[in-house]
Amino acid sequence: xxxxxxxxxxxxxxxxxxxxxxxxxxxxxxxxxxxxxxYVYAKDAxxxxxxxxxxxxxxxxxDKDGKVFAEIGTERREYIEYKDIPKQLENAILAxxxxxxxxxxxxxPIRLGGAVLANVKNGFGAEGASTLSQQIIKMSYLDYTNKTxxxxxxxxxxxxxxxxxxxxxxxxxxxxxKVYMSDRVHGMxxxxxxxxxxxxxxxxxxxxxLIAGMPQSPNNYNPYDYPDLAKKRRDLVLKNxxxxxxxxxxxxxxxxxxPISKGLRSKEDREDKTYKYDAYVTQVLNEIPEEYDVxxxxxxxxxxxxxxxxxxTEKMLNTNDIVQFSDDKMQAGIVLQDTTNGRVQxxxxxxxxxxxxxxxxxxxxxxxxxxxxxxxxxxxxxxxFEYLNWSxxxxxxxxxxxxxxxxxxxxxxxGYKGPITLxxxxxxxxxxxxxxxxxxxxxxxxxxxxxxxxFNYKDFYESYAIGANESNxxxxxxxxxxxxxxxxxxxxxxxxxxxxxxxxTTMDLEPKSEVAMKESTAYMVSDVxxxxxxxxxxxxxxxxxxxxxxxxxTTNFDEAAQNKYLYPNGAARDAWFAGYSTNYTIAVWTGxxxxxxxxxxxxxxxxxxxxx
Numbered sequence: 213x214x215x216x217x218x219x220x221x222x223x224x225x226x227x228x229x230x231x232x233x234x235x236x237x238x239x240x241x242x243x244x245x246x247x248x249x250x251y252v253y254a255k256d257a258x259x260x261x262x263x264x265x266x267x268x269x270x271x272x273x274x275d276k277d278g279k280v281f282a283e284i285g286t287e288r289r290e291y292i293e294y295k296d297i298p299k300q301l302e303n304a305i306l307a308x309x310x311x312x313x314x315x316x317x318x319x320x321p322i323r324l325g326g327a328v329l330a331n332v333k334n335g336f337g338a339e340g341a342s343t344l345s346q347q348i349i350k351m352s353y354l355d356y357t358n359k360t361x362x363x364x365x366x367x368x369x370x371x372x373x374x375x376x377x378x379x380x381x382x383x384x385x386x387x388x389x390k391v392y393m394s395d396r397v398h399g400m401x402x403x404x405x406x407x408x409x410x411x412x413x414x415x416x417x418x419x420x421x422l423i424a425g426m427p428q429s430p431n432n433y434n435p436y437d438y439p440d441l442a443k444k445r446r447d448l449v450l451k452n453x454x455x456x457x458x459x460x461x462x463x464x465x466x467x468x469x470x471p472i473s474k475g476l477r478s479k480e481d482r483e484d485k486t487y488k489y490d491a492y493v494t495q496v497l498n499e500i501p502e503e504y505d506v507x508x509x510x511x512x513x514x515x516x517x518x519x520x521x522x523x524x525t526e527k528m529l530n531t532n533d534i535v536q537f538s539d540d541k542m543q544a545g546i547v548l549q550d551t552t553n554g555r556v557q558x559x560x561x562x563x564x565x566x567x568x569x570x571x572x573x574x575x576x577x578x579x580x581x582x583x584x585x586x587x588x589x590x591x592x593x594x595x596x597f598e599y600l601n602w603s604x605x606x607x608x609x610x611x612x613x614x615x616x617x618x619x620x621x622x623x624x625x626x627g628y629k630g631p632i633t634l635x636x637x638x639x640x641x642x643x644x645x646x647x648x649x650x651x652x653x654x655x656x657x658x659x660x661x662x663x664x665x666x667f668n669y670k671d672f673y674e675s676y677a678i679g680a681n682e683s684n685x686x687x688x689x690x691x692x693x694x695x696x697x698x699x700x701x702x703x704x705x706x707x708x709x710x711x712x713x714x715x716x717t718t719m720d721l722e723p724k725s726e727v728a729m730k731e732s733t734a735y736m737v738s739d740v741x742x743x744x745x746x747x748x749x750x751x752x753x754x755x756x757x758x759x760x761x762x763x764x765x766t767t768n769f770d771e772a773a774q775n776k777y778l779y780p781n782g783a784a785r786d787a788w789f790a791g792y793s794t795n796y797t798i799a800v801w802t803g804x805x806x807x808x809x810x811x812x813x814x815x816x817x818x819x820x821x822x823x824x
Contacts, residue, residue, distance in 0.1 A: 260370055260373050260374060260377060264352050264353065265348065265352050265374075265386050265390075266386060266389070266390075270283050270284055270285020270289070270507070270510065271283070271284045271285055271506045271507070271509065271510060271511040271512070271513055272511075272512050272513065273493065273496060273513045273515055273517075274512065274513065274514050274515060275515060275517040275518070275519050276515070276516050276517055276518055276555075276557070278514075279519075281488055281489060281517060281519060282488050282489065282493050284493065284497070284506050284507060285506070285507050285508065285510075289389065289397075289398045289399045289402050290399060290401045290402045290405065291389050291399065291401070292385075292388060292389060292399070292400070292401040292412065293385060294381040294382070294384060294385040296412075296413065297384065297385065297388055297412065298412055298413050298415070298420070300417065300420050301388070301400065301412055301415075301420050301423070301424060302384060303453060303456075303458040303459075304420055304421050304423075304424035304425075304449050304452075304453055304458075305344075305384070305387070305388070305424045306344075306456075307449070307452040307453045307455070307456040307458055308424060308425060308448070308449045308452045308453075309343075309344055309347070309427075309428075310343045310344045311452075311456055313343065313344055313380065313384075314380055316343060317372060317375050317376075318343060318345040318346070318368075318371035318372045318373075318374060318375035319343065319346070319368055319371060319372065320343050342367075343371065344383055344384070344387050345371040345374045345375055345383055346367050346368070346371045347387065347391075347427075348371075348374065348383065348386055348387055348390060349367050349370040349371050349374065350367060351390050351391070351392075352390070353366075353370065388400045388401070389401070391426075391427035391430075392427065392430050393406070393423070393426050393427070393430050394426065394430040394431050394433070394434040394437075395434065395436075400412060400423050400424075403423055403426070404419075404423060406477075407419075407422075407423070407435065407476055407477065408475050408476065408477060409477045409481065416467075416475075417450070417459065417463060417466075417467040418446065418450075418467040418468075418470040418474070418475075419475055421446045421447075421449040421450045421453070421467060422435060422442060422445075422446040422449075422472070424449050425445040425446055425448065425449040426442075426445070428445070429445075433445045435472050435473070435476055436476070436479070439472045439473060442472050443472040446467075446468075446472065447468045450464045450467050450468055451464065489517065489519075489522050489526070489559075490561065490565070490572065491559045491560060491561025491562065491574050491576060491577075492515075492517055492522060492556075492558070492559045492561075492706060494561065494574050494577070495556070495559055495574070495576075495577050495686070495706050496513060496515055496706045496707055498577070499705060499706060499707045499721065500513070500707065500710070501721075504710070509712070509713060510712075510713030511710050511711065511712065511713065512710065512711040513707060513710050514707070514708045514709045514710065514711070515706050515707055515708065516549075516550065516555030516556055516557050516705070516706055516707075516708060517557060517558070517706065518548075518557035518558055521548055521557050521558035522557075522558040522559070524558075525546055525548065525558045525559070525560040526560060528546075528560065529544055529546070529560045529562070529563045530563060530564065537563070538812075539809075540563070540564050541804055541805070541806070541809055542563065542802065542803075542804060542809075542811075543562060543563055543575055543802070543803060543804060543805060544560065544562070544563055544575065544800065544801065544802045544803075545560060545561060545562070545574070545575030545576035545577075545579055545684065545685045545800070545801045546558070546559065546560035546576055546685060546798065546799070546800050546801075547559055547560075547576050547577075547685040547686045547688075547689040547704065547798065547799050548689075548796060548797070548798050549689050549690070549693060549704050549796070549797050549798075550693075550795070550796065550797075551693045551696040551697050551792050551793065551794055551795055551796055551797045552697055552702075552794075552795075553702055553722070553725070554690060554693065554702030554703055554704050554705055554722075554723065554725070555705065555706075555708065555722075556686070556689075556704050556705060556706045557796075559574070559576045559577070559686075559706075560576060561573075561574035561575060561576050561577070562574065562575050575684070575685075575801060576684065576685045576686055576801075577684055577685075577686045578684065579683075579684035579685070579801060580681075580682040580683070580684065581682070581683065581684070581767070581785075581786050581801065581803065582679045582680070582681050582682075582683075582767045582786065583679050583680055583683045583688060583765055583767075583786075583788055584678070584679045584764075584765030584766045584767045584786065584787075584788055585641045585643075585646075585678060585679065585763065585764065585765040585766070585788075586679075586688060586763045586764065586765035586788045586789070586790050587676060587677075587678065587679050587680045587765070588638060588641065588646045588677070588678065588763065589638065589692075589695065589737050589740075589741060589763055590661070590662050590665055590667075590680075590691055591650060591658050591661075591662050591676050591677060591680065592646045592647075592649040592650045592653070592658070592677050593634060593638055593646075593649060593737060593740070594661055594695075594729060594733060594737050595650075595653040595657055595658045595661040595662075596634070596649050596652065596653055597729075597730075597732070597733040597736045597737065598661060598729050598730060598733045599653055599657050599661075600652060600653060602634060603634070603736075604633065604634055604635040604736055604739065604740055605633050605634065605635065606633065606634040607631050607632070607633060607634075608631070608632060608633070608634060608637050608645035608648055608649065609630065609631050609632075609645075609648070610623070610628050610629040610630060610631075610632055610637065610642050610644050610645050611628050611630065611644065612628065612644075613644045613647065613648070615647065615674050615675070616651070616674060617674075621643055621644055621647055621678075622643065622644075623642050623643045623644060624641065624643065624766075628644070629642065632645065634649070634740070635740050635743060637649075638740045638741070638743075638744070638763075639740060639741075639743040639744045639747060641744075641763075641764070641765075643677075643678045646677045646678055647674060647677040647678065649677070650674060650676070650677035651674065651677075655672045655673070655674070656672070658672060658676070659671075659672035661728075661729065662676075662680070664701060664726075664728040664729070665690070665691035665694055665701055665728055666687055666690040666691050666701065666703060666704075667680070667683075667687065667691070679765065679767060684801070685799035685800060685801050686704050686799070687704075688788070688790045688799040689704055689790065689797050689798065689799035690702070690703060690704040691790075692762070692763075692790040692791070692792050692797050692799065693792055693797040694728045694729070694734065695734050695737045695738050695741070695761065695792065696734075696738060696761065696792035696793065696794055696797060697725075697734070697794075698731045698734050698735075699727060699728055699729040699730055699731050699733060699734035700725045700726065700727060700728065701725065701726050701727075701728035702723060702724075702725040702726075703723040705721070705722065705723060707721045708720075708721065708722050709721055709722070737761075738761045739761075741761035741762055741763055741791075742759065742760070742761045744761070744762055744763055744764070745760055745761065745762055745791070759793060759794070760791055760792070760793050761791065761792055761793075762789060762790055762791025762792065763789070763790055763791070764787075764788065764789050765786075765787070765788035765789070765790075766784040766786065766787050766788070766811075767784060767785050767786040768783075768784060768785065769783070769784075769785050769807065769810070773807045776807075777807065777808060777810075779810050780810075780812070782812065782813040783810040783811065783812065784803075784810065784811045785803055785804070785807075785810065785811070786801060786802070786803040786811070787801070787802045787803065787811050788800065788801055
């Protein structure tokens with residue numbers, strides 16, 4: 213009988229032996245397969261570059277002299293070097309995020325094992341295994357929400373590369389500057405200023421622990437929005453620091469006893485400030501090609517901004533030091549550009565814009581108002597010189613007259629001058645000679661000439677002889693600059709070129725100049741428009757010693773508004789001035805948003821008197 217049991221023991225032994233070899237084979241096979249799969253995934257990992265790891269993604273705006281005047285982006289970031297990072301902050305970070313940071317090479321097997329056990333015990337996601345290096349890779353290259361095997365393999369591979377390429381101190385510096393800290397704030401130095409109004413070096417232990425703990429879930433640990441969660445996280449960081457012998461038990465307990473709100477800035481203090489030169493920046497953003505994201509692509513944007521001119525423009529609009537405005541409701545828009553190349557050097561977008569408003573309504577570029585008599589050189593007399601070869605001495609009869617449809621047209625003074633020269637008709641801004649000139653030119657040719665100066669009319673009407681609809685100072689400045697630039701039109705623009713974040717690719721964005729009229733046409737228009745400032749309707753805008761040409765324009769209220777509000781004689785809804793020298797061109801609009809308000813005759817002159 214005993215002999216009958218021996219085969220059973222041998223059978224059991226053979227079974228275990230077979231299982232052992234199968235497991236061993238599978239283990240080796242698994243390791244080999246895993247290594248092969250890791251290689252397949254890792255070889256497609258992006259290249260590790262310093263600019264991607266360190267540089268902020270916001271875009272810098274440079275003025276005409278190459279000086280940065282604004283930074284645009286979704287991120288706010290103040291960079292701090294490792295030598296300036298407080299040791300207390302480093303201790304708090306490492307105690308919580310990566311306690312074996314100085315002993316591993318980018319991957320921490322002990323932390324990984326601990327995370328696996330915690331996740332088995334408490335559910336997936338209970339604890340992370342990422343080192344600081346892995347977290348940097350995720351922030352710089354990989355999608356946080358994509359937890360595929362391929363992404364994890366690439367994360368591990370790049371973390372190892374990071375540790376090879378950079379010192380431990382460099383990695384801490386990158387981490388401290390890159391982490392997201394809620395409220396659109398990136399980097400712990402920026403966070404210290406944002407939440408506490410201090411530099412990192414000036415934070416106490418409690419404040420340091422809060423900052424160190426936020427990156428794990430920044431929005432949930434925002435002390436303004438979720439103070440209870442923020443306190444719980446801060447206290448955990450302090451406990452970790454104690455457990456790793458970085459602080460004493462007494463220091464831990466004292467810091468944990470501090471209210472989470474202690475030392476926090478008020479909401480008013482931490483509100484974002486408006487961008488510098490908001491009206492100018494708004495136009496810059498409008499000119500960036502759609503394929504680029506100025507908020508995330510890290511562009512360097514070269515502009516034509518003259519900061520002295522911009523500051524003067526804003527002072528003129530927002531104080532009474534230069535212009536005495538009648539009230540705070542009066543609005544204005546100004547554009548100053550280089551006559552020769554279309555580069556816009558200053559933009560005044562509005563008056564009394566609230567300090568916490570960015571990208572507000574820009575009267576210089578977004579306005580759509582009737583331009584009054586500033587249209588006459590563009591739609592009437594310029595085309596007459598160009599197509600009819602008229603001289604400035606052409607005789608026009610200023611007499612009672614009607615549009616082709618039979619509606620009567622009046623001069624601004626409701627009087628008539630009889631036969632006068634074209635020169636006199638233009639510098640005195642007579643409406644009837646202007647209409648007669650447009651009719652002589654023909655609507656099609658007048659439209660072609662006008663569109664060559666930056667307009668885009670599909671239809672053209674006789675009423676445009678004394679004022680076209682829906683224009684703004686930016687468009688008017690571009691049109692008038694062509695008269696001062698020998699007939700060459702260049703689209704007004706703020707951006708000259710952009711450089712991509714890699715620093716190697718620069719794109720020229722300046723529009724090309726185009727022939728808009730004969731040089732002789734530009735000369736004759738300019739010659740007459742000089743008289744506007746010397747003996748005509750724009751004498752208040754003359755600049756002694758400077759050869760300047762220009763044209764004023766006003767618009768009236770329609771009959772319904774006149775009957776409703778009973779405006780006084782001479783009241784206008786809009787007042788315009790467009791003027792130029794061979795160097796600079798300026799276009800100005802003043803007026804009100806509400807029909808209840810109007811510009812008096814004195815107000816119509818006041819602003820252009822000081823603009824020049």
